[in-house]
Amino acid sequence: xxxxxxxxxxxxxxxxxxxxxxxVPRGEVVALxxxxxxxxxxxxxxVMQLVRPRQGSVSFQGQELIGKPAFRVAKxxxxxxxxxxxxxxxxxxxxxxEVGRQxxxxxxxxxxxxxxxEIFPNLAERRTNRGKHLSGGEQQxxxxxxxxxxxxxxxLLDEPSEGIAPVIVEEMAETILKLKSEGLTVMISEQNxxxxxxxxxxxxxIEGGEKKxxxxxxxxxxxxxxxxxxxxx
Amino acid sequence: MAFFFAQFLTGLANAAALFxxxxxxxxxxxxTRIVNFAHGSFYMLGAFVGVTLMDVLPGAVxxxxxxxxxxxxxGAIGAFVEMVVLRPIYRAxxxxxxxATFGVILVIQDLALMIWGAEDRLGxxxxxxxxxxxxxxxxxxxxxxxxxxxxxxxxxxxxxLITRTRVGxxxxxxxxxxxxxxxxxxxxxxxxxxxxxxxxxxxxWGGALQLPKGGADLLMDFNIIGAVFVVVVIGGMxxxxxxxxxxxxxxxxxVFGVTYLPQSTLVLMFVVMAIVLIVRPYGLLGREEVAxxxxxxxxxxxxxxxxxxxxxxxxxxxxxxxxxxPLFAEQFVxxxxxxxxVFALFAASLHFILxxxxxxxxxxxxxxxxxxxxxxxxVFHTDTRMELAxxxxxxxxxxxxxxxxxxxxxxxxxxxxxxxxxxxxxVWSLAFQWRDVTRGDDGLVNIWPAEWLNSPAAYYYFTLxxxxxxxxxxxxxxxxxxxxxxxxxxxxxxxxxxxGIDVKRIQYAAFALAGxxxxxxxxxxVFSKGSVFPTELEIGASFDALIVVFLGGVKTxxxxxxxxxxxxxxxxxxxxxEYWRLLLGxxxxxxxxxxxxxxxxxxxxxxxxxxxxxxEVTK
Numbered sequence: 034x035x036x037x038x039x040x041x042x043x044x045x046x047x048x049x050x051x052x053x054x055x056x057v058p059r060g061e062v063v064a065l066x067x068x069x070x071x072x073x074x075x076x077x078x079x080v081m082q083l084v085r086p087r088q089g090s091v092s093f094q095g096q097e098l099i100g101k102p103a104f105r106v107a108k109x110x111x112x113x114x115x116x117x118x119x120x121x122x123x124x125x126x127x128x129x130x131e132v133g134r135q136x137x138x139x140x141x142x143x144x145x146x147x148x149x150x151e152i153f154p155n156l157a158e159r160r161t162n163r164g165k166h167l168s169g170g171e172q173q174x175x176x177x178x179x180x181x182x183x184x185x186x187x188x189l190l191d192e193p194s195e196g197i198a199p200v201i202v203e204e205m206a207e208t209i210l211k212l213k214s215e216g217l218t219v220m221i222s223e224q225n226x227x228x229x230x231x232x233x234x235x236x237x238x239i240e241g242g243e244k245k246x247x248x249x250x251x252x253x254x255x256x257x258x259x260x261x262x263x264x265x266x
Numbered sequence: 267m268a269f270f271f272a273q274f275l276t277g278l279a280n281a282a283a284l285f286x287x288x289x290x291x292x293x294x295x296x297x298t299r300i301v302n303f304a305h306g307s308f309y310m311l312g313a314f315v316g317v318t319l320m321d322v323l324p325g326a327v328x329x330x331x332x333x334x335x336x337x338x339x340x341g342a343i344g345a346f347v348e349m350v351v352l353r354p355i356y357r358a359x360x361x362x363x364x365x366a367t368f369g370v371i372l373v374i375q376d377l378a379l380m381i382w383g384a385e386d387r388l389g390x391x392x393x394x395x396x397x398x399x400x401x402x403x404x405x406x407x408x409x410x411x412x413x414x415x416x417x418x419x420x421x422x423x424x425x426x427l428i429t430r431t432r433v434g435x436x437x438x439x440x441x442x443x444x445x446x447x448x449x450x451x452x453x454x455x456x457x458x459x460x461x462x463x464x465x466x467x468x469x470x471w472g473g474a475l476q477l478p479k480g481g482a483d484l485l486m487d488f489n490i491i492g493a494v495f496v497v498v499v500i501g502g503m504x505x506x507x508x509x510x511x512x513x514x515x516x517x518x519x520x521v522f523g524v525t526y527l528p529q530s531t532l533v534l535m536f537v538v539m540a541i542v543l544i545v546r547p548y549g550l551l552g553r554e555e556v557a558x559x560x561x562x563x564x565x566x567x568x569x570x571x572x573x574x575x576x577x578x579x580x581x582x583x584x585x586x587x588x589x590x591x592p593l594f595a596e597q598f599v600x601x602x603x604x605x606x607x608v609f610a611l612f613a614a615s616l617h618f619i620l621x622x623x624x625x626x627x628x629x630x631x632x633x634x635x636x637x638x639x640x641x642x643x644x645v646f647h648t649d650t651r652m653e654l655a656x657x658x659x660x661x662x663x664x665x666x667x668x669x670x671x672x673x674x675x676x677x678x679x680x681x682x683x684x685x686x687x688x689x690x691x692x693v694w695s696l697a698f699q700w701r702d703v704t705r706g707d708d709g710l711v712n713i714w715p716a717e718w719l720n721s722p723a724a725y726y727y728f729t730l731x732x733x734x735x736x737x738x739x740x741x742x743x744x745x746x747x748x749x750x751x752x753x754x755x756x757x758x759x760x761x762x763x764x765x766g767i768d769v770k771r772i773q774y775a776a777f778a779l780a781g782x783x784x785x786x787x788x789x790x791x792v793f794s795k796g797s798v799f800p801t802e803l804e805i806g807a808s809f810d811a812l813i814v815v816f817l818g819g820v821k822t823x824x825x826x827x828x829x830x831x832x833x834x835x836x837x838x839x840x841x842x843x844e845y846w847r848l849l850l851g852x853x854x855x856x857x858x859x860x861x862x863x864x865x866x867x868x869x870x871x872x873x874x875x876x877x878x879x880x881x882e883v884t885k
Contacts, residue, residue: 107451119446121439132439
């Protein structure tokens with residue numbers, strides 16, 4: 034579904050991604066693992082075209098994304114949940130969801146606000162509260178819900194477990210599995226190996242903007258030296 | 267009592283147009299983060315287009331139809347300006363966008379002159395609303411009552427649009443984080459164009475609605491923009507109810523001002539603003555701006571380095587040439603060079619606070635003109651010796667900067683820019699309206715230098731010594747610890763605070779120094795011309811300096827100096843043409859879009875590229 038081929042991305046002059054390639058097939062949950070600064074968020078942004086790769090190809094359902102404005106990428110069916118959440122703090126929960134709303138899309142699960150409130154009951158109680166009055170966990174749910182309102186085919190989740198309480202992390206894992214069962218393809222970036230193993234079918238490990246491992250969690254178990262070298266446990 | 271009430275109603279009626287224009291400015295700023303200085307021009311276009319349409323369309327239907335059509339037409343013009351001028355520069359620093367909108371002002375001024383001519387146009391009376399109604403026995407124009415009745419509906423319609431519709435939700439979301447809005451699938455470009463068109467249309471409606479009370483003339487653009495900034499600053503940037511309250515406040519006050527304090531109508535508005543800002547620095551209903559929001563990416567500043575040998579030699583050669591100039595040059599060349607040096611010092615002082623201090627001041631002419639006026643007033647009223655009066659120029663300008671800075675330094679970004687502009691308008695209105703002291707429009711004349719400086723060559727050397735001395739002094743300060751602290755405060759205020767720099771105090775001192783140096787330039791200026799007029803304090807004068815700094819390049823010290831030389835020559839040549847504003851405006855817009863690093867910056871980039879040292883290319 035998503036084919037990333039040999040992308041090079043920069044921040045100013047800093048070379049962040051040095052020829053990264055990977056695939057995300059339809060219906061899978063893929064975890065992008067790596068330490069702080071390994072290039073996980075840049076990978077997500079490079080797919081969304083929030084960072085423009087200078088070389089390589091990002092193709093989604095056969096359509097080349099490089100060079101398109103971010104809104105076209107979103108319209109093509111990619112839903113992006115940023116690491117720092119970036120909810121609209123002055124807008125209410127309902128208005129935040131409204132910003133994300135897009136027409137329904139063939140082949141993608143369709144979401145309404147009421148369905149989202151079923152998955153995230155906390156948000157339902159706070160629907161007229163402003164974003165800035167939500168807790169960290171509620172903000173995380175809101176940012177995911179907001180992206181789901183766009184009825185994406187593929188969800189890019191950047192570090193969903195970061196900075197939220199362990200109980201909520203478990204809820205988050207259940208939510209992601211539920212999204213998968215709805216037919217959504219998901220790519221998450223994570224530092225938390227435990228969390229990634231609970232939700233993902235496959236792991237991609239990057240370090241210094243290059244791919245170091247791509248395989249199942251079983252294979253990763255079999256090679257503890259990879260885990261020790263590239264992940265902080 | 268009845269008279270009092272009638273006056274109040276007149277004020278309310280005047281508020282209608284002011285609120286429309288201010289709400290448009292506020293709306294555009296909220297989403298695009300651009301302070302559209304050309305907003306007054308859209309207001310003026312509204313008046314002219316309105317007059318033209320009302321001539322063509324008959325009767326009451328024609329009158330109101332013309333008003334509606336005017337808004338649509340001005341909105342379309344606004345959309346065009348947004349797509350052509352602003353869209354390429356949304357990611358550029360604030361100053362570039364402001365300068366570009368100033369280019370738009372110049373272009374529209376000349377286009378209006380071409381299309382409608384220099385004659386003032388009287389607005390037609392509204393059909394069926396020509397007379398007055400008696401309220402408590404006092405006559406109140408019918409049209410005023412209608413305006414008062416319409417305004418709340420406009421406020422309600424805007425409020426509904428912003429708070430209750432999907433477009434409004436998107437607009438508010440984009441105000442906070444436009445990149446994220448894009449990542450959620452919203453076409454920002456279209457949203458921005460739409461908002462800009464709506465804001466322009468509001469200004470156009472404002473211009474058309476005020477026609478029966480006023481008319482259309484070519485000075486409307488600058489005349490309203492000062493008031494609009496005051497309204498937006500008092501009400502709070504981005505707040506519609508705030509703009510409404512402030513528009514009513516200012517309009518009602520002006521009406522009473524005309525009756526009871528006819529000498530100070532212009533000043534009054536700024537006094538009110540100053541009082542509001544002391545109590546609430548971000549306006550009545552405004553909120554503090556959050557620095558470093560998402561989607562606001564600025565290129566990192568390159569460090570300022572002292573010149574190498576080539577640079578030093580160039581400067582030395584230039585100085586030698588300037589020193590030898592009177593030996594062979596004609597008198598008009600000397601006069602032109604004096605103008606150039608004065609302008610260069612003025613621009614260098616602005617560059618000091620803007621480039622080095624990171625504070626975009628839009629009212630720097632207050633200090634230039636303020637210094638000139640200070641010296642001229644002493645000579646004119648007390649016959650002070652020229653030497654003493656001259657020294658008073660930078661001193662008085664420095665004091666003025668301390669006074670104005672006390673209010674402004676507490677704010678940053680656009681608030682700072684608008685506030686400095688408003689204060690410079692205050693100084694201008696003092697010079698313009700306090701006729702007993704300043705002689706208003708007639709200016710202060712016969713301000714000549716002392717005997718020993720009274721030849722062109724002598725005054726030239728006087729200018730050269732003080733002008734170049736002033737510029738070198740500013741340069742020295744930039745490279746001194748004070749300058750480092752100032753730059754630290756510009757690049758990272760929090761980090762600077764954490765290392766023990768009192769950022770606000772440093773900026774305050776820098777603001778005063780910049781003011782004093784501008785005053786010095788003003789002092790040289792007034793004795794070289796022998797006179798000073800309120801024009802030296804106008805918005806246009808502040809903008810001239812900004813454009814010079816910008817044309818030369820904000821990030822280079824030489825920028826202001828080179829820009830001033832360039833501008834003096836270009837203006838000398840351009841102003842001989844009939845439509846020079848149009849050409850200058852187009853030139854400015856072209857520079858903003860094509861060579862945003864300015865003359866010196868672009869030359870430097872070219873130089874480093876030629877030498878192949880890619881690591882030094884400034885991005």
